[in-house]
Amino acid sequence: METQGIKYTGSKRKILPILLELVRPLNIRTVLDGFSGTTRVAQAFKKSGHTVYTNDVAVWSKIFGECYLLNKKPASYYQPIVDHLNKIPGKYGWFSESYGGRPNSGSAVEKDGKKRMWQLHNTKKLDAIRDEIDNIAKNKIERSVLLTSLILAMDKVDSSVGHQVSYLRRWAPRAYNTMKMEVPRLIIDNNKHKVYQKDIFDLVGDIEVDLAYYDPPYGSSNELMPPSRVRYASYYHIWQSICLNDKPKLVGVANRREDVGDTVSGSIFEEYKKNLDGQYIVIEAIKKLIENTNAKYIVLSYNNNGRATFGAILDVLKKLRMKCSILEMDYKKNVMATMAWTNEWLNNTNGKDSRNKEYLFLIQKAKTNIINSNFEIKKINTLELAAVHQRELGFK
């Protein structure tokens, strides 16, 4: 399943085939991608014929959503516009001033002591193209297609470490290349998709879908980084500035937007503190989210790099008393396992053999009388067995 996106912490590109296969037996038509980020998950569901709603607090994710979900015009319509944008001469503007640096015999550190994200020849093109997009785009969707193309092109020549709170000391080899826009890989169909840019809690009460896919941030377990910096808005602030073109006041060594600076609080899903009961606040938020969602099924993505432990998520699911099948993916060993929650399982593996694994919790929203029982763990290597497991649990 080919999808398109920027380099993104937590991108679910690799698990897309598994996710699609996991929900295939469930007769799903409408899907909410509630924390859509790159929109790769939404693109994959659209490509497999579903009606998709995306949502993310990030403006650039909305722009990507409008490009991949809402655009109805073919690539041939955009090609001449993209050719024109690639040809216009660069100019020194706000982006060059803030993020452009000289080759400096390989060093990306400028005279002010700060490292830069791009080389000047590329930020000059960015400055010129960004303004021209507002001049020539005929409507919102067209603008979103062109902005997506611009962001994808700039992502290919950056000199970051994968996010935008620090840049490399020596230029990445790709930074010497010249950025070149291409028409995004558009997906055209007749379904009525929707794109939202809201806090998820402001949305879930208002929509109903067959499947809600949730891939929240879960905070960070990186003890060395100030939590305020380990936030999505902070990590990808330049994409926001490119979309808004609002030339905001900048702060700190990475020239971050002031509105994502260390003193501005982030999403509740990025909260690293515990509540008075000693439970991570993010876990409380996940429980509330599952409860408030109007969907037949929810798939919750989880990996062990965040603060919330696997056991804490299992506890939430136990309290909610909903049927749940859990798929565990270990890329390195290429093993998958599916299981239902159980104390036995918890005691066996919680916190031990669980680093660097991805999980998909498939939850049937209807409440059941299941409180707990000793489901055994099933090591599997095919998704057919995941479907068998769903049948055993009585998923319809």
Ligand SMILES: C[S@@+](CC[C@H](N)C(=O)[O-])C[C@H]1O[C@@H](n2cnc3c(N)ncnc32)[C@H](O)[C@@H]1O
């Ligand atoms: C792990 S990433 C999602 C990655 C995405 N599945 C992908 O494949 O690209 C989490 C996303 O949640 C968004 N986010 C954080 N808090 C949110 C909230 N309260 N409501 C909606 N989106 C939120 C962030 O902007 C970020 O894009």
